[in-house]
Amino acid sequence: MTIPTFVGIVLITFLLIHLSPGSPASGTAGGFGDGGISSVDHDRLRTHFELDAPLLSRFGRWLTRVIRFDFGRSFADGRPVSQRILERLYPTLLVTLVTIMIGLCIVIPIASYAALHAGKHFDRIILGACVGFYAIPPYIVGMVLILILGVRFEWLPFSGLTSEGYSEMRLWQKFVDIIQHSVLIGCCFLYPLVAYLVPFVRATMLSVLNEDFVRAAFARGLTKRQVVFRHVLPNTLGPLLTVMGLIVPAVLGGSVVLEVMFAWPGMGRLLYESIHDRDYPVIMGMTVLSAVIVLGVTLVVDLLHAWSDPRVRYA
DSSP states (O other): HHHHHHHHHHHHHHHHHSSSSHHHHHTTTBBSSTTTTOHHHHHHHHTTTTTTHHHHHHHHHHHHHHHTTOOOOTTTTOOBEEEEEEEEHHHHHHHHHHHHHOOOOOOHHHHHHHHHHHTTHHHHHHHHHHHHHTOOOHHHHHHHHHHIIISSOHHHHHHHSSOOTGGGSOOOOOOOOHHHHHHHHHHHHHHHHHHHHHHHHHHHHHHHTTEEEHHHHHTTTTOOHHIIIIIIHHHHHHHHHHHHHHHHHHHHHHHHHHHHHHHOOOOHHHHHHHHHHHHHHHHHHHHHHHHHHHHHHHHHHHHHHHHHHHHHTOO
């Protein structure tokens, strides 16, 4: 289903973009009508951007170029779309991958301890905290962090990926500078991830702990730690991999608001700017890349699930 799903995503996105009100010609030239460009210049720009051709013809031309890995040039500055996207890919992948790895390192120990002490004070506090944090939108937390840690106390930078004079810094100073700029936006990505995964992993572990083979492991005299690492965690890996395939699209989709808020030079901010400028080639290039990432991650997760759980292969 990966290939037809990809084709459907691309086709629907192309139609929505080109059927929406407005024109890249008027947006690029600074407006159309009073005080803007003339109708003649507007028509020339439409011809230059190949917007005067029929819709299906435009889609066919664009799809032919994409097959050759040519996404065209941006309407805004004339640069290749692939170049603009690659420049913004690194910051988004940096904060996304680091957040997911740190989140898993936090989630598994907390969820394991809560599952082994289900119904006790720690378990109730953790579940209540997860529900409370998950109910708070990330942009609200982002504004609070900016006002307190960025503006009030000036402890951490809250705009961009690097500071002024970054090119003149030493290697370790560059590393520290990027980390400092990544802390606030990383926290906004991290806390909803942890708040969502902890109850899920806890519930999955509780269901595994009630299985007969776990009771048999305890009856053989194994400690809680041995039972968790040898029996519970391996059987929790399958459902966790499945839900991780759903989290990646959510993280990428939520990056638009946060990247604009923190002036983070990533894919989310580029998408926002491209939609504002009606930069069709960049929007479509971003759609293709996002679809490839999401569908690729989903496919890999399905394969890993089958590899980690023989029951899936024999189903």
